Amino acid sequence: MSGTTKRRSSEKRKEKSRDAARNRRSQEAEIFSQRCNALPVPSNVQAQLDKSSVMRIAISHLKLAKIIEKANDEDEKTDHLWMKALEGFVIILSSDVDIIFVSESVAKYLGISQIDLIGQSLLEFLHPCDHDEIVDLLCHKTTNKKKSLFLRMKCTLTTKGRSVNLKSASYKVIRLSGEFKEFEMEETSDENKENNSQQYYIAVWRA
Structure with a gap:
């Protein structure tokens, strides 16, 4: 074969x-x-999302849909929590300390948007001194289904009503009041149900 x-x-x-x-x-x-188009977020927000954000929010949305489905199947009543959040925000945390859901109103009180929080680890927004407490609480199943927590979360709102960068955020003490819910997230045999069940903390913060 020639060079050409x-x-x-x-x-x-x-x-x-x-x-x-x-x-x-x-x-x-x-x-x-x-x-991106399938996400339950406004089109103007979709346009600002990168691939990693789309995947993060999509995964959290699927988990949230499963939680709602299981709650309805098991007749778990959480309506009272949502009513309490009319002047605050609702947050759902997984046993991995991930934020599965937080209501849009969180931005009004912490200055951080719902999109920036969903799917992220709560630890990224907590004071380091509160990490051990929340990890210990969420990572171990508890028989005490109702629990109130005092946490220091990042807040980008200043006393003058201005918004600062997340790196310059201060910490705001919030009191979460909620309940632990345990759901079997996948179909499985009776002997594996205990290992397959996952615990979630559904809580509200009121202004």
């Missing part, structure tokens, strides 16, 4: 590789767009 033929063959392989990469990026962009 080899170069042509090499160029064809490179072109095929570039075409395959373009097609892959196009497919990824289409999937990303579909997932």
Whole structure:
């Protein structure tokens, strides 16, 4: 095979590789767009989300949908918590200390948007001295279903009503009042139900 033929063959392989990469990026962009459009957030917010944010919010939304489904199936009554949050916010925490859901009103009191909180670890927004307490509480199943907590959460609102960068945020003491709910998140055999159940803390903060 001559040198010219080899170069042509090499160029064809490179072109095929570039075409395959373009097609892959196009497919990824289409999937990303579909997932983004499916999120229960306003279109103006969707336009600001990157891929990692879309995945983070999508995963939390799926978990939240499962929690609501299980709560309805098991006739778990939490309406009173939502009513109490009319002048505050609702938050749902997993046993991994992740924020599964927080109501949009959280921005009014902490200055941090709902989108920036959902799917994140609560520890990123807590005072370091409160980490051990919340981890110990959420990571171990408890028989005490009702629990109130005092936590120091980051707040980007100043006393003058201005908003600062998260890195410059101060800490605001909040009192969460809520209940632990335990749900079997996947279908499983009777002997594995205990290991498959997950605990969530559904709480409210009132202004």
